[in-house]
Amino acid sequence: xxxxxxxxxxxxxxxxxxxxxxxxxxxxxxxxxxxxxxxxxxxxxxxxxxxxxxxxxxxxxxxxxxxxxxxxxxxxxxxxxxxxxxxxxxxxxxxxxxxxxxxxxxxxxxxxxxxxxxxxxxxxxxxxxxxxxxxxxxxxxxxxxxxxxxxxxxxxxxxxxxxxxxxxxxxxxxxxxxxxxxxxxxxxxxxxxxxxxxxxxxxxxxxxxxxxxxxxxxxxxxxxxxxxxxxxxxxxxxxxxxxxxxxxxxxxxxxxxxxxxxxxxxxxxxxxxxxxxxxxxxxxxxxxxxxxxxx
Amino acid sequence: xxxxxxxxxxxxxxxxxxxxxxxxxxxxxxxxxxxxxxxxxxxxxxxxxxxxxxxxxxxxxxxxxxxxxxxxxxxxxxxxxxxxxxxxxxxxxxxxxxxxxxxxxxxxxxxxxxxxxxxxxxxxxxxxxxxxxxxxxxxxxxxxxxxxxxxxxxxxxxxxxxxxxxxxxxxxxxxxxxxxxxxxxxxxxxxxxxxxxxxxxxxxxxxxxxxxxxxxxxxxxxxxxxxxxxxxxxxxxxxx
Numbered sequence: 092x093x094x095x096x097x098x099x100x101x102x103x104x105x106x107x108x109x110x111x112x113x114x115x116x117x118x119x120x121x122x123x124x125x126x127x128x129x130x131x132x133x134x135x136x137x138x139x140x141x142x143x144x145x146x147x148x149x150x151x152x153x154x155x156x157x158x159x160x161x162x163x164x165x166x167x168x169x170x171x172x173x174x175x176x177x178x179x180x181x182x183x184x185x186x187x188x189x190x191x192x193x194x195x196x197x198x199x200x201x202x203x204x205x206x207x208x209x210x211x212x213x214x215x216x217x218x219x220x221x222x223x224x225x226x227x228x229x230x231x232x233x234x235x236x237x238x239x240x241x242x243x244x245x246x247x248x249x250x251x252x253x254x255x256x257x258x259x260x261x262x263x264x265x266x267x268x269x270x271x272x273x274x275x276x277x278x279x280x281x282x283x284x285x286x287x288x289x290x291x292x293x294x295x296x297x298x299x300x301x302x303x304x305x306x307x308x309x310x311x312x313x314x315x316x317x318x319x320x321x322x323x324x325x326x327x328x329x330x331x332x333x334x335x336x337x338x339x340x341x342x343x344x345x346x347x348x349x350x351x352x353x354x355x356x357x358x359x360x361x362x363x364x365x366x367x368x369x370x371x372x373x374x375x376x377x378x379x380x381x382x383x384x385x386x
Numbered sequence: 387x388x389x390x391x392x393x394x395x396x397x398x399x400x401x402x403x404x405x406x407x408x409x410x411x412x413x414x415x416x417x418x419x420x421x422x423x424x425x426x427x428x429x430x431x432x433x434x435x436x437x438x439x440x441x442x443x444x445x446x447x448x449x450x451x452x453x454x455x456x457x458x459x460x461x462x463x464x465x466x467x468x469x470x471x472x473x474x475x476x477x478x479x480x481x482x483x484x485x486x487x488x489x490x491x492x493x494x495x496x497x498x499x500x501x502x503x504x505x506x507x508x509x510x511x512x513x514x515x516x517x518x519x520x521x522x523x524x525x526x527x528x529x530x531x532x533x534x535x536x537x538x539x540x541x542x543x544x545x546x547x548x549x550x551x552x553x554x555x556x557x558x559x560x561x562x563x564x565x566x567x568x569x570x571x572x573x574x575x576x577x578x579x580x581x582x583x584x585x586x587x588x589x590x591x592x593x594x595x596x597x598x599x600x601x602x603x604x605x606x607x608x609x610x611x612x613x614x615x616x617x618x619x620x621x622x623x624x625x626x
Binding site: 257260261263264267268270271272273274275276277278279280 | 476482483486543
Protein backbone atom coordinates (compact mmCIF):
# COMPACT_ATOMS: atom_id res chain seq x y z
CA UNK A 92 0.00 0.00 0.00
CA UNK A 93 2.76 2.41 0.99
CA UNK A 94 4.76 1.34 -2.06
CA UNK A 95 1.82 2.00 -4.31
CA UNK A 96 1.37 5.45 -2.82
CA UNK A 97 5.06 6.22 -3.24
CA UNK A 98 4.89 5.06 -6.84
CA UNK A 99 1.86 7.27 -7.48
CA UNK A 100 3.54 10.25 -5.86
CA UNK A 101 6.47 9.71 -8.18
CA UNK A 102 4.11 9.63 -11.15
CA UNK A 103 2.50 12.81 -9.89
CA UNK A 104 5.87 14.47 -9.50
CA UNK A 105 6.93 13.68 -13.05
CA UNK A 106 3.60 14.71 -14.57
CA UNK A 107 3.40 17.79 -12.37
CA UNK A 108 6.94 18.84 -13.20
CA UNK A 109 6.11 18.75 -16.92
CA UNK A 110 3.00 20.85 -16.34
CA UNK A 111 5.07 23.21 -14.22
CA UNK A 112 7.68 23.59 -16.95
CA UNK A 113 5.02 24.29 -19.55
CA UNK A 114 3.24 26.77 -17.28
CA UNK A 115 6.49 28.55 -16.46
CA UNK A 116 7.07 29.41 -20.12
CA UNK A 117 3.46 30.43 -20.53
CA UNK A 118 3.49 32.74 -17.53
CA UNK A 119 6.88 34.19 -18.47
CA UNK A 120 5.42 35.62 -21.66
CA UNK A 121 2.36 36.90 -19.85
CA UNK A 122 4.39 38.47 -17.06
CA UNK A 123 6.95 40.19 -19.27
CA UNK A 124 5.26 40.81 -22.63
CA UNK A 125 1.83 41.25 -21.08
CA UNK A 126 0.18 39.03 -23.68
CA UNK A 127 -1.40 35.61 -23.50
CA UNK A 128 0.48 33.61 -26.11
CA UNK A 129 -1.92 30.86 -27.13
CA UNK A 130 0.68 29.36 -29.45
CA UNK A 131 2.48 27.98 -26.39
CA UNK A 132 0.57 24.70 -26.80
CA UNK A 133 1.57 24.62 -30.45
CA UNK A 134 5.22 25.19 -29.54
CA UNK A 135 4.98 22.37 -27.00
CA UNK A 136 3.74 20.03 -29.76
CA UNK A 137 6.36 21.37 -32.15
CA UNK A 138 9.14 20.53 -29.68
CA UNK A 139 7.99 16.92 -29.61
CA UNK A 140 7.72 16.67 -33.40
CA UNK A 141 11.06 18.37 -33.98
CA UNK A 142 12.59 15.74 -31.68
CA UNK A 143 10.80 13.00 -33.61
CA UNK A 144 12.10 14.43 -36.89
CA UNK A 145 15.74 14.49 -35.79
CA UNK A 146 15.53 11.10 -34.07
CA UNK A 147 14.04 9.54 -37.19
CA UNK A 148 16.93 11.05 -39.14
CA UNK A 149 19.07 8.83 -36.89
CA UNK A 150 20.71 11.66 -35.02
CA UNK A 151 21.90 10.51 -31.61
CA UNK A 152 19.50 11.56 -28.86
CA UNK A 153 22.01 13.85 -27.17
CA UNK A 154 22.20 15.93 -30.34
CA UNK A 155 18.66 15.46 -31.62
CA UNK A 156 16.85 16.58 -28.46
CA UNK A 157 18.82 19.79 -27.81
CA UNK A 158 18.53 20.67 -31.51
CA UNK A 159 14.77 20.15 -31.34
CA UNK A 160 14.60 22.41 -28.29
CA UNK A 161 16.64 25.08 -30.06
CA UNK A 162 14.43 24.88 -33.16
CA UNK A 163 11.35 25.35 -30.97
CA UNK A 164 12.96 28.37 -29.35
CA UNK A 165 13.68 29.88 -32.76
CA UNK A 166 10.10 29.34 -33.90
CA UNK A 167 8.95 31.09 -30.72
CA UNK A 168 11.30 33.95 -31.56
CA UNK A 169 9.96 34.05 -35.11
CA UNK A 170 6.37 34.33 -33.84
CA UNK A 171 7.48 37.28 -31.74
CA UNK A 172 9.33 38.98 -34.59
CA UNK A 173 6.65 38.44 -37.22
CA UNK A 174 3.47 38.83 -35.20
CA UNK A 175 3.73 39.98 -31.59
CA UNK A 176 6.24 42.75 -32.38
CA UNK A 177 3.94 44.30 -34.95
CA UNK A 178 0.98 44.15 -32.58
CA UNK A 179 3.05 45.79 -29.84
CA UNK A 180 4.11 48.55 -32.18
CA UNK A 181 0.49 49.26 -33.06
CA UNK A 182 -0.51 49.02 -29.40
CA UNK A 183 -3.13 46.48 -30.38
CA UNK A 184 -5.73 45.54 -27.75
CA UNK A 185 -5.18 42.35 -25.73
CA UNK A 186 -7.47 40.21 -27.85
CA UNK A 187 -5.35 40.67 -30.97
CA UNK A 188 -2.29 38.69 -29.88
CA UNK A 189 -4.62 35.98 -28.57
CA UNK A 190 -6.39 35.63 -31.90
CA UNK A 191 -3.13 35.84 -33.83
CA UNK A 192 -1.48 33.14 -31.73
CA UNK A 193 -4.52 30.86 -32.08
CA UNK A 194 -3.82 31.25 -35.79
CA UNK A 195 -0.19 30.23 -35.48
CA UNK A 196 -1.22 27.21 -33.40
CA UNK A 197 -3.64 26.08 -36.09
CA UNK A 198 -0.89 26.53 -38.65
CA UNK A 199 1.59 24.47 -36.63
CA UNK A 200 -0.96 21.74 -35.93
CA UNK A 201 -1.87 21.47 -39.61
CA UNK A 202 1.77 21.36 -40.62
CA UNK A 203 2.52 18.58 -38.14
CA UNK A 204 -0.53 16.70 -39.33
CA UNK A 205 0.44 17.12 -42.97
CA UNK A 206 4.07 16.14 -42.49
CA UNK A 207 3.73 13.39 -39.90
CA UNK A 208 0.10 12.23 -40.13
CA UNK A 209 -2.77 12.64 -37.69
CA UNK A 210 -2.23 9.39 -35.80
CA UNK A 211 -0.06 9.38 -32.70
CA UNK A 212 3.62 8.50 -32.99
CA UNK A 213 6.40 7.59 -30.62
CA UNK A 214 10.07 8.41 -30.34
CA UNK A 215 12.37 5.72 -31.76
CA UNK A 216 14.26 5.51 -28.50
CA UNK A 217 14.82 2.11 -26.95
CA UNK A 218 17.10 2.81 -24.02
CA UNK A 219 14.22 3.94 -21.84
CA UNK A 220 12.18 0.80 -22.47
CA UNK A 221 11.47 -0.93 -19.21
CA UNK A 222 14.83 0.05 -17.78
CA UNK A 223 14.48 1.05 -14.17
CA UNK A 224 16.21 1.68 -10.90
CA UNK A 225 15.11 -0.31 -7.88
CA UNK A 226 15.13 1.29 -4.48
CA UNK A 227 13.92 -1.24 -1.95
CA UNK A 228 10.41 -2.14 -3.04
CA UNK A 229 10.16 0.99 -5.18
CA UNK A 230 10.70 0.84 -8.92
CA UNK A 231 11.91 4.01 -10.60
CA UNK A 232 11.68 3.86 -14.38
CA UNK A 233 14.69 5.67 -15.91
CA UNK A 234 12.44 7.73 -18.13
CA UNK A 235 10.63 9.10 -15.10
CA UNK A 236 13.84 9.88 -13.24
CA UNK A 237 15.27 11.65 -16.28
CA UNK A 238 12.06 13.64 -16.76
CA UNK A 239 12.00 14.82 -13.16
CA UNK A 240 15.69 15.74 -13.26
CA UNK A 241 15.41 17.65 -16.53
CA UNK A 242 12.20 19.45 -15.55
CA UNK A 243 13.43 20.54 -12.13
CA UNK A 244 16.92 21.26 -13.44
CA UNK A 245 15.47 23.56 -16.09
CA UNK A 246 13.22 25.29 -13.58
CA UNK A 247 16.12 25.84 -11.17
CA UNK A 248 18.21 27.36 -13.96
CA UNK A 249 15.31 29.62 -14.96
CA UNK A 250 14.74 30.63 -11.35
CA UNK A 251 18.42 31.51 -10.97
CA UNK A 252 18.38 33.42 -14.26
CA UNK A 253 15.33 35.47 -13.31
CA UNK A 254 16.13 36.17 -9.68
CA UNK A 255 19.89 36.37 -9.48
CA UNK A 256 21.24 37.77 -12.73
CA UNK A 257 21.27 41.33 -14.04
CA UNK A 258 19.35 40.13 -17.07
CA UNK A 259 16.69 38.60 -14.82
CA UNK A 260 16.35 41.77 -12.78
CA UNK A 261 15.98 43.73 -16.02
CA UNK A 262 13.22 41.32 -17.04
CA UNK A 263 11.50 41.87 -13.69
CA UNK A 264 11.75 45.60 -14.31
CA UNK A 265 10.06 45.18 -17.69
CA UNK A 266 7.36 43.05 -16.08
CA UNK A 267 6.61 45.91 -13.72
CA UNK A 268 6.84 48.73 -16.25
CA UNK A 269 8.27 48.51 -19.77
CA UNK A 270 8.41 52.30 -19.94
CA UNK A 271 10.37 52.72 -16.72
CA UNK A 272 12.71 49.94 -17.86
CA UNK A 273 13.32 51.63 -21.21
CA UNK A 274 14.20 54.89 -19.41
CA UNK A 275 16.94 53.00 -17.59
CA UNK A 276 18.56 52.06 -20.89
CA UNK A 277 17.26 48.49 -20.87
CA UNK A 278 16.76 47.32 -24.48
CA UNK A 279 13.14 46.34 -23.84
CA UNK A 280 12.30 45.17 -27.34
CA UNK A 281 15.34 42.90 -27.46
CA UNK A 282 14.42 41.37 -24.11
CA UNK A 283 10.88 40.77 -25.37
CA UNK A 284 12.42 38.69 -28.16
CA UNK A 285 14.61 36.85 -25.67
CA UNK A 286 11.60 36.12 -23.46
CA UNK A 287 9.66 34.65 -26.37
CA UNK A 288 12.68 32.51 -27.22
CA UNK A 289 13.15 31.26 -23.64
CA UNK A 290 9.44 30.56 -23.18
CA UNK A 291 9.32 28.54 -26.39
CA UNK A 292 12.35 26.57 -25.22
CA UNK A 293 10.52 25.71 -22.00
CA UNK A 294 7.46 24.68 -24.02
CA UNK A 295 9.61 22.58 -26.34
CA UNK A 296 11.32 20.79 -23.44
CA UNK A 297 7.90 20.05 -21.92
CA UNK A 298 6.73 18.62 -25.25
CA UNK A 299 9.72 16.29 -25.50
CA UNK A 300 9.31 15.18 -21.90
CA UNK A 301 5.64 14.33 -22.52
CA UNK A 302 6.75 12.34 -25.55
CA UNK A 303 9.21 10.44 -23.34
CA UNK A 304 6.74 10.04 -20.52
CA UNK A 305 3.78 8.66 -22.47
CA UNK A 306 5.75 7.31 -25.40
CA UNK A 307 3.21 8.96 -27.68
CA UNK A 308 2.92 12.31 -29.41
CA UNK A 309 0.16 13.67 -31.60
CA UNK A 310 -0.41 16.87 -33.57
CA UNK A 311 -3.30 17.63 -31.21
CA UNK A 312 -1.40 17.29 -27.95
CA UNK A 313 -1.01 21.05 -27.58
CA UNK A 314 -4.62 21.91 -26.91
CA UNK A 315 -5.28 19.94 -23.70
CA UNK A 316 -1.84 21.01 -22.47
CA UNK A 317 -2.75 24.64 -23.11
CA UNK A 318 -5.87 24.26 -20.96
CA UNK A 319 -3.76 22.83 -18.17
CA UNK A 320 -1.19 25.57 -18.58
CA UNK A 321 -3.89 28.23 -18.32
CA UNK A 322 -5.30 26.46 -15.25
CA UNK A 323 -1.84 26.24 -13.65
CA UNK A 324 -1.01 29.92 -14.12
CA UNK A 325 -4.43 31.07 -12.98
CA UNK A 326 -4.08 28.86 -9.95
CA UNK A 327 -0.62 30.19 -9.19
CA UNK A 328 -1.48 33.82 -9.87
CA UNK A 329 -1.08 35.30 -13.35
CA UNK A 330 2.46 36.24 -14.23
CA UNK A 331 3.99 34.76 -11.06
CA UNK A 332 6.80 32.28 -11.76
CA UNK A 333 6.63 30.41 -8.43
CA UNK A 334 2.88 30.29 -8.77
CA UNK A 335 3.09 28.70 -12.22
CA UNK A 336 5.42 25.99 -10.96
CA UNK A 337 3.28 25.22 -7.92
CA UNK A 338 0.11 25.39 -10.02
CA UNK A 339 1.59 22.86 -12.45
CA UNK A 340 2.68 20.52 -9.67
CA UNK A 341 -0.75 20.84 -8.04
CA UNK A 342 -2.47 19.79 -11.26
CA UNK A 343 -0.12 16.84 -11.67
CA UNK A 344 -0.80 15.59 -8.17
CA UNK A 345 -4.56 16.17 -8.46
CA UNK A 346 -4.71 14.18 -11.70
CA UNK A 347 -2.69 11.24 -10.46
CA UNK A 348 -4.64 11.05 -7.22
CA UNK A 349 -7.90 11.16 -9.16
CA UNK A 350 -6.77 8.33 -11.41
CA UNK A 351 -5.56 6.28 -8.44
CA UNK A 352 -8.46 6.72 -6.07
CA UNK A 353 -11.39 7.58 -8.33
CA UNK A 354 -11.25 6.65 -11.95
CA UNK A 355 -9.34 7.87 -14.96
CA UNK A 356 -12.54 9.23 -16.52
CA UNK A 357 -12.80 11.74 -13.70
CA UNK A 358 -9.20 12.88 -13.95
CA UNK A 359 -9.77 16.29 -15.54
CA UNK A 360 -13.08 16.86 -13.76
CA UNK A 361 -11.40 16.28 -10.42
CA UNK A 362 -8.37 18.49 -11.05
CA UNK A 363 -10.35 21.32 -12.59
CA UNK A 364 -12.93 20.98 -9.79
CA UNK A 365 -10.15 21.48 -7.26
CA UNK A 366 -8.95 24.47 -9.25
CA UNK A 367 -12.45 25.91 -9.05
CA UNK A 368 -12.53 25.47 -5.28
CA UNK A 369 -9.13 27.13 -4.84
CA UNK A 370 -10.25 30.09 -6.92
CA UNK A 371 -13.40 30.49 -4.82
CA UNK A 372 -11.11 30.80 -1.83
CA UNK A 373 -8.42 32.94 -3.51
CA UNK A 374 -9.66 34.52 -6.76
CA UNK A 375 -6.24 36.08 -7.44
CA UNK A 376 -4.55 32.66 -7.32
CA UNK A 377 -2.06 31.36 -4.78
CA UNK A 378 0.61 34.01 -5.35
CA UNK A 379 -1.33 36.57 -7.33
CA UNK A 380 -0.95 40.08 -6.10
CA UNK A 381 -3.62 42.61 -6.86
CA UNK A 382 -1.03 44.94 -8.34
CA UNK A 383 -1.87 46.69 -11.55
CA UNK A 384 0.78 46.97 -14.20
CA UNK A 385 1.70 50.57 -14.84
CA UNK A 386 2.16 52.11 -18.26
CA UNK B 387 24.71 87.14 -12.71
CA UNK B 388 25.67 86.75 -16.37
CA UNK B 389 25.38 83.26 -17.80
CA UNK B 390 28.87 81.90 -18.21
CA UNK B 391 27.66 78.98 -20.25
CA UNK B 392 26.43 81.01 -23.22
CA UNK B 393 29.56 80.33 -25.22
CA UNK B 394 29.63 76.61 -24.45
CA UNK B 395 28.98 74.20 -27.32
CA UNK B 396 25.48 72.88 -27.87
CA UNK B 397 24.71 69.50 -26.26
CA UNK B 398 21.03 69.16 -27.12
CA UNK B 399 19.29 70.85 -30.00
CA UNK B 400 15.60 70.42 -30.74
CA UNK B 401 14.30 71.73 -34.03
CA UNK B 402 10.63 72.17 -34.95
CA UNK B 403 9.43 69.26 -32.84
CA UNK B 404 5.81 68.20 -33.40
CA UNK B 405 4.09 65.56 -31.27
CA UNK B 406 0.50 64.65 -31.90
CA UNK B 407 -1.82 62.27 -30.05
CA UNK B 408 -4.66 61.40 -32.43
CA UNK B 409 -5.97 64.80 -33.51
CA UNK B 410 -4.52 66.67 -30.56
CA UNK B 411 -1.21 68.43 -31.10
CA UNK B 412 0.74 68.33 -27.84
CA UNK B 413 3.79 70.08 -29.29
CA UNK B 414 3.52 72.40 -32.27
CA UNK B 415 6.99 73.08 -33.60
CA UNK B 416 9.21 73.46 -30.54
CA UNK B 417 12.80 74.71 -30.77
CA UNK B 418 15.04 74.37 -27.74
CA UNK B 419 18.74 74.29 -27.03
CA UNK B 420 20.80 73.10 -24.08
CA UNK B 421 24.49 73.92 -23.96
CA UNK B 422 27.18 71.96 -22.22
CA UNK B 423 27.17 72.59 -18.47
CA UNK B 424 23.94 74.58 -18.55
CA UNK B 425 20.90 74.18 -16.35
CA UNK B 426 17.89 74.91 -18.55
CA UNK B 427 14.45 75.20 -16.99
CA UNK B 428 11.32 74.42 -18.94
CA UNK B 429 8.29 75.85 -17.23
CA UNK B 430 4.64 76.07 -18.05
CA UNK B 431 1.18 75.19 -16.80
CA UNK B 432 -0.26 71.73 -16.50
CA UNK B 433 -0.94 70.27 -19.93
CA UNK B 434 1.35 72.70 -21.73
CA UNK B 435 3.28 69.76 -23.22
CA UNK B 436 6.33 69.70 -20.94
CA UNK B 437 6.20 65.98 -20.23
CA UNK B 438 5.40 65.24 -23.87
CA UNK B 439 8.60 67.04 -24.79
CA UNK B 440 10.70 64.96 -22.39
CA UNK B 441 8.99 61.75 -23.52
CA UNK B 442 9.75 62.64 -27.14
CA UNK B 443 13.36 63.36 -26.18
CA UNK B 444 13.55 59.89 -24.63
CA UNK B 445 11.92 58.36 -27.69
CA UNK B 446 8.86 57.15 -25.80
CA UNK B 447 6.26 59.00 -27.85
CA UNK B 448 6.40 59.12 -31.63
CA UNK B 449 7.12 62.51 -33.12
CA UNK B 450 5.45 63.58 -36.34
CA UNK B 451 8.01 66.17 -37.34
CA UNK B 452 11.27 67.70 -36.25
CA UNK B 453 14.81 66.80 -35.43
CA UNK B 454 16.71 66.08 -32.23
CA UNK B 455 20.48 66.49 -32.13
CA UNK B 456 22.44 65.30 -29.12
CA UNK B 457 26.18 65.60 -28.74
CA UNK B 458 26.51 66.30 -32.44
CA UNK B 459 24.53 63.22 -33.56
CA UNK B 460 21.06 63.16 -35.06
CA UNK B 461 19.21 60.92 -32.59
CA UNK B 462 15.72 61.57 -33.96
CA UNK B 463 15.19 57.92 -34.84
CA UNK B 464 17.17 56.26 -32.06
CA UNK B 465 15.32 53.84 -29.75
CA UNK B 466 15.02 54.80 -26.10
CA UNK B 467 17.72 52.51 -24.72
CA UNK B 468 20.26 53.79 -27.22
CA UNK B 469 19.57 57.40 -26.21
CA UNK B 470 20.06 56.46 -22.55
CA UNK B 471 23.27 54.65 -23.37
CA UNK B 472 24.40 57.76 -25.25
CA UNK B 473 23.89 59.81 -22.08
CA UNK B 474 20.43 61.33 -22.54
CA UNK B 475 18.89 60.21 -19.26
CA UNK B 476 15.52 61.10 -17.80
CA UNK B 477 14.05 60.98 -14.31
CA UNK B 478 10.43 60.68 -15.35
CA UNK B 479 7.44 62.35 -13.79
CA UNK B 480 6.22 60.26 -10.87
CA UNK B 481 9.81 58.96 -10.54
CA UNK B 482 9.18 55.60 -12.27
CA UNK B 483 10.56 53.64 -9.34
CA UNK B 484 10.35 49.87 -9.74
CA UNK B 485 8.37 49.22 -6.61
CA UNK B 486 8.63 45.44 -6.61
CA UNK B 487 12.44 45.50 -6.72
CA UNK B 488 14.85 46.38 -3.92
CA UNK B 489 16.48 49.79 -3.70
CA UNK B 490 19.81 48.24 -4.68
CA UNK B 491 18.33 46.42 -7.69
CA UNK B 492 16.79 49.70 -8.84
CA UNK B 493 20.22 51.33 -8.62
CA UNK B 494 21.94 48.46 -10.40
CA UNK B 495 19.49 48.80 -13.27
CA UNK B 496 20.46 52.46 -13.52
CA UNK B 497 23.89 51.35 -14.62
CA UNK B 498 22.45 48.60 -16.79
CA UNK B 499 24.64 49.29 -19.78
CA UNK B 500 27.81 49.92 -17.76
CA UNK B 501 27.76 48.01 -14.50
CA UNK B 502 30.35 49.06 -11.93
CA UNK B 503 30.35 48.48 -8.21
CA UNK B 504 32.38 51.57 -7.30
CA UNK B 505 29.79 53.92 -8.83
CA UNK B 506 27.19 52.40 -6.55
CA UNK B 507 29.32 53.32 -3.52
CA UNK B 508 29.54 56.92 -4.78
CA UNK B 509 25.76 57.07 -4.97
CA UNK B 510 25.51 55.67 -1.44
CA UNK B 511 27.87 58.41 -0.27
CA UNK B 512 25.79 61.07 -1.93
CA UNK B 513 22.51 59.60 -0.68
CA UNK B 514 23.25 57.78 2.61
CA UNK B 515 19.58 56.97 3.16
CA UNK B 516 19.65 54.72 0.08
CA UNK B 517 22.46 52.68 1.56
CA UNK B 518 20.49 52.28 4.78
CA UNK B 519 17.48 51.09 2.82
CA UNK B 520 19.35 49.18 0.10
CA UNK B 521 17.63 45.84 0.78
CA UNK B 522 14.13 47.23 1.20
CA UNK B 523 11.55 47.18 -1.55
CA UNK B 524 11.68 50.51 -3.34
CA UNK B 525 7.89 50.76 -3.08
CA UNK B 526 8.23 51.15 0.70
CA UNK B 527 10.34 54.32 0.49
CA UNK B 528 8.88 57.74 1.24
CA UNK B 529 8.31 60.18 -1.63
CA UNK B 530 11.51 62.10 -0.95
CA UNK B 531 13.55 58.92 -0.67
CA UNK B 532 12.07 57.67 -3.92
CA UNK B 533 13.09 60.90 -5.64
CA UNK B 534 16.63 60.46 -4.32
CA UNK B 535 16.59 56.89 -5.58
CA UNK B 536 15.36 58.04 -9.00
CA UNK B 537 18.10 60.66 -9.25
CA UNK B 538 20.77 58.29 -7.93
CA UNK B 539 19.68 55.63 -10.38
CA UNK B 540 19.81 58.12 -13.25
CA UNK B 541 23.32 59.22 -12.23
CA UNK B 542 24.51 55.62 -12.45
CA UNK B 543 23.58 55.71 -16.13
CA UNK B 544 26.39 58.29 -16.53
CA UNK B 545 24.25 61.06 -18.02
CA UNK B 546 25.71 63.73 -20.25
CA UNK B 547 22.37 65.47 -19.95
CA UNK B 548 20.04 64.74 -17.06
CA UNK B 549 16.39 65.55 -17.63
CA UNK B 550 14.25 65.92 -14.52
CA UNK B 551 10.47 65.93 -14.89
CA UNK B 552 8.77 67.64 -11.96
CA UNK B 553 11.16 66.42 -9.25
CA UNK B 554 9.26 68.40 -6.61
CA UNK B 555 5.86 66.94 -7.39
CA UNK B 556 3.96 65.52 -4.45
CA UNK B 557 6.68 66.26 -1.89
CA UNK B 558 6.55 68.21 1.39
CA UNK B 559 8.09 71.72 1.26
CA UNK B 560 11.12 70.74 3.33
CA UNK B 561 11.82 67.77 1.06
CA UNK B 562 11.38 69.96 -2.01
CA UNK B 563 14.19 72.18 -0.71
CA UNK B 564 16.41 69.10 -0.33
CA UNK B 565 15.69 67.99 -3.88
CA UNK B 566 16.41 71.44 -5.31
CA UNK B 567 19.64 71.50 -3.29
CA UNK B 568 20.63 68.23 -4.98
CA UNK B 569 19.84 69.72 -8.39
CA UNK B 570 21.90 72.79 -7.52
CA UNK B 571 24.85 70.64 -6.40
CA UNK B 572 24.75 68.59 -9.59
CA UNK B 573 24.80 71.77 -11.63
CA UNK B 574 27.71 73.16 -9.61
CA UNK B 575 29.61 69.95 -10.28
CA UNK B 576 29.28 70.56 -14.01
CA UNK B 577 26.30 68.37 -14.88
CA UNK B 578 24.14 69.58 -17.77
CA UNK B 579 20.47 69.57 -16.76
CA UNK B 580 17.06 70.11 -18.30
CA UNK B 581 14.63 70.78 -15.49
CA UNK B 582 10.88 70.66 -16.03
CA UNK B 583 9.01 72.28 -13.16
CA UNK B 584 5.70 73.73 -12.15
CA UNK B 585 7.48 75.36 -9.23
CA UNK B 586 8.48 78.22 -11.51
CA UNK B 587 10.14 80.49 -8.94
CA UNK B 588 12.49 77.74 -7.73
CA UNK B 589 13.26 76.57 -11.23
CA UNK B 590 14.12 80.04 -12.48
CA UNK B 591 16.27 80.69 -9.41
CA UNK B 592 18.42 77.64 -10.19
CA UNK B 593 18.54 77.84 -13.97
CA UNK B 594 20.86 79.59 -16.41
CA UNK B 595 18.42 79.64 -19.30
CA UNK B 596 14.68 79.08 -19.33
CA UNK B 597 11.85 78.41 -21.74
CA UNK B 598 8.14 78.96 -21.17
CA UNK B 599 5.91 76.42 -22.91
CA UNK B 600 2.22 77.20 -23.44
CA UNK B 601 -0.16 74.82 -25.23
CA UNK B 602 2.63 73.22 -27.20
CA UNK B 603 4.47 76.38 -28.23
CA UNK B 604 7.51 78.14 -26.72
CA UNK B 605 6.22 81.61 -25.89
CA UNK B 606 9.20 83.02 -24.02
CA UNK B 607 12.85 82.16 -23.72
CA UNK B 608 15.98 83.75 -22.35
CA UNK B 609 18.19 84.06 -19.33
CA UNK B 610 16.40 82.68 -16.28
CA UNK B 611 17.14 85.80 -14.21
CA UNK B 612 15.54 88.01 -16.82
CA UNK B 613 12.49 85.81 -17.22
CA UNK B 614 11.93 86.00 -13.49
CA UNK B 615 11.21 89.68 -13.90
CA UNK B 616 9.34 89.43 -17.18
CA UNK B 617 5.81 90.85 -16.76
CA UNK B 618 4.23 87.87 -18.57
CA UNK B 619 5.97 85.36 -16.31
CA UNK B 620 5.24 87.42 -13.19
CA UNK B 621 1.55 87.59 -14.03
CA UNK B 622 1.06 84.01 -15.13
CA UNK B 623 3.36 82.01 -12.85
CA UNK B 624 4.71 84.09 -10.00
CA UNK B 625 1.46 85.60 -8.74
CA UNK B 626 2.11 89.13 -10.15
